[in-house]
Each structure stands twice: as C-alpha cells, then as structure tokens.
Amino acid sequence: MERPGTFADANATFEEAKFVIAGVPFDRTTSFRPGARFGPDSIRQHSWNFESYDLETGVDLSDVPIHDLGNAGEFGSAAEMVASVREELRPVYEAGKIPIVLGGDHACSPPVVEAHPDPSSLGVLYLDAHMDFRSSYLGDSRSHACSSRRIVERVGARNVVVLGVRSVSREEIDENKGIGMSFVTAHEVAREGIESAVQRALNMLKTERIYVSLDIDAIDPAYAAGTGTPEPFGLTPRDVKYAIGQVAPRLAGLDIMEVSPHYDNGNTSALAARLAREAIVRSVAAGHPH
Numbered sequence: 001m002e003r004p005g006t007f008a009d010a011n012a013t014f015e016e017a018k019f020v021i022a023g024v025p026f027d028r029t030t031s032f033r034p035g036a037r038f039g040p041d042s043i044r045q046h047s048w049n050f051e052s053y054d055l056e057t058g059v060d061l062s063d064v065p066i067h068d069l070g071n072a073g074e075f076g077s078a079a080e081m082v083a084s085v086r087e088e089l090r091p092v093y094e095a096g097k098i099p100i101v102l103g104g105d106h107a108c109s110p111p112v113v114e115a116h117p118d119p120s121s122l123g124v125l126y127l128d129a130h131m132d133f134r135s136s137y138l139g140d141s142r143s144h145a146c147s148s149r150r151i152v153e154r155v156g157a158r159n160v161v162v163l164g165v166r167s168v169s170r171e172e173i174d175e176n177k178g179i180g181m182s183f184v185t186a187h188e189v190a191r192e193g194i195e196s197a198v199q200r201a202l203n204m205l206k207t208e209r210i211y212v213s214l215d216i217d218a219i220d221p222a223y224a225a226g227t228g229t230p231e232p233f234g235l236t237p238r239d240v241k242y243a244i245g246q247v248a249p250r251l252a253g254l255d256i257m258e259v260s261p262h263y264d265n266g267n268t269s270a271l272a273a274r275l276a277r278e279a280i281v282r283s284v285a286a287g288h289p290h
C-alpha cells in the first residue's frame with residue numbers, strides 16, 4: 001500500500017485550500033502503550049482506500065481544495081512540540097482555512113487550539129474515553145492526561161464539552177466541581193441515544209464556531225483497537241460520524257489523535273481517515289467555510 005505521502009485528494013496549494021491537513025508525529029507523553037507517532041502517516045495511507053465521491057452529500061472530494069502541509073518537524077520535549085504546532089497552525093487560521101490535524105498523542109491538541117488568533121471565541125467538543133483533566137501528570141503539565149485542562153484554560157470551562165467519557169479519576173471529578181467543564185458520558189449516550197446526547201452537548205456550546213478534538217479512544221476498542229489506552233463501553237463509529245455531521249456547519253478545526261496503528265490491522269487508521277473525510281464533506285455540503 002505504498003502511496004504518495006499526502007492525504008488522498010489533497011491536491012490544492014496552500015493558497016487555494018479551504019482545508020489544510022497537518023500531521024504531528026509525537027507520542028512522548030503516552031502513559032500506557034506507545035506508537036501514536038505513527039498515526040499521521042498511517043491515516044494518510046488509509047485515506048487512499050476511499051472513493052472521492054460521497055454518497056450521502058453528493059460532494060466529490062476531488063473538487064474540494066485540500067492541502068497537506070506534511071508533518072510538523074522534529075521535536076524533543078512536549079514544550080518544543082507545543083511551540084512548533086502553534087507556529088505551524090497559526091497561518092492556517094489567519095488565512096481563514098480549516099485545519100485538520102492528525103496525531104500523535106492527545107498532547108498535540110491544545111497547541112492547535114492555542115494557535116487560533118482568538119481561542120476564547122471557540123467552543124470545543126472534546127470526544128474522549130478519558131477526562132484528560134489532570135493539572136499535571138508525571139511532572140508534565142503538557143501530558144496527554146492534561147489536554148482538556150489546558151484547553152479549558154484557553155477557551156473557558158463553559159466552552160468545552162467532553163463527549164463519550166467513561167474513565168476518570170476521583171481527583172479529576174473533584175477538581176472539576178470548582179471549574180465546571182461539562183461532560184456527557186458514554187453511558188448516557190447509550191441510554192439516551194446519540195442524537196439527543198449530541199444535541200445536548202451542542203446546546204451547551206454557545207459560540208458561533210466549534211473546534212472538534214477527537215481522541216480515537218472515544219470509540220469502542222471493538223472498532224478502534226489501534227490506540228494507546230483502549231477503554232471498553234465506548235461510542236460507535238456511527239455515533240462519532242453523526243456528531244461530526246452536526247458540528248460541520250460551525251466547524252473551526254478538527255483533530256484526530258491517539259491512533260496507534262501497530263495495535264491492529266489498519267481498521268483504526270481507516271476509521272480515522274474516513275472521519276476526517278466526513279468532516280470535510282459535511283462542511284462543504286453545509287456551505288462552510290463561508
């Protein structure tokens with residue numbers, strides 16, 4: 001399956017593009033099993049699996065201007081990665097384009113939000129099995145276990161909703177009592193149905209534009225085993241497809257993190273690639289970006 005190193009259908013120049021793909025092959029803050037550094041290129045490879053025409057929307061991705069920036073450069077520490085990602089992504093927002101960032105562990109998400117010229121104008125839908133709300137983890141405030149906390153510090157607790165959570169420490173719950181980040185658990189989704197759960201989550205986000213951070217472990221390991229910290233009782237791929245479709249008209253940016261391709265036979269990478277493509281076709285079908 002050797003293919004050119006770009007995301008499929010990413011044929012536009014940066015100037016022409018409405019959507020800009022970027023990879024962040026960084027997994028140094030992974031707390032259980034490593035390998036998410038291989039996520040971006042694996043997702044790119046699997047993106048070539050799909051037809052460019054989308055049956056549901058009628059959008060043909062070969063007609064959509066998409067540019068692939070490639071991967072953010074070499075870095076050592078999480079702090080260096082953060083600086084590099086911010087620098088790389090800022091011009092994307094400034095030019096009015098929608099970034100789609102492929103990770104990498106979840107530590108790679110906060111700098112994508114921080115790169116926005118006005119992060120406090122964003123709502124964030126944070127799909128994850130985990131709360132990621134630790135103030136610091138193993139001495140690193142930039143650990144992937146701290147990512148929703150870092151994002152809350154930039155956009156405000158009222159502008160973040162975690163969807164699909166089912167694994168959290170007592171300390172995270174206790175600390176959040178004074179902070180007030182909203183969350184909708186995977187168990188609630190199973191009880192009430194994804195349509196109601198997504199509606200409820202989006203009603204909490206009052207901003208015009210929404211940034212989506214998708215930790216692939218939000219999805220059940222039965223469908224997405226290729227990840228670092230698999231957690232049972234998760235969302236289905238169709239749940240996440242639906243959520244992305246509902247956000248698409250307001251999409252400010254999307255990341256897909258924690259794909260660790262060596263733990264399965266490619267299914268998780270294919271799913272991640274398909275969800276990235278879903279975000280693009282749904283945005284285009286909704287007439288976005290304007």
Ligand code: MN
Binds near residue numbers: 130
């Ligand atoms: Mn996460």
Ligand code: MN
Binds near residue numbers: 129218229258
């Ligand atoms: Mn997670």
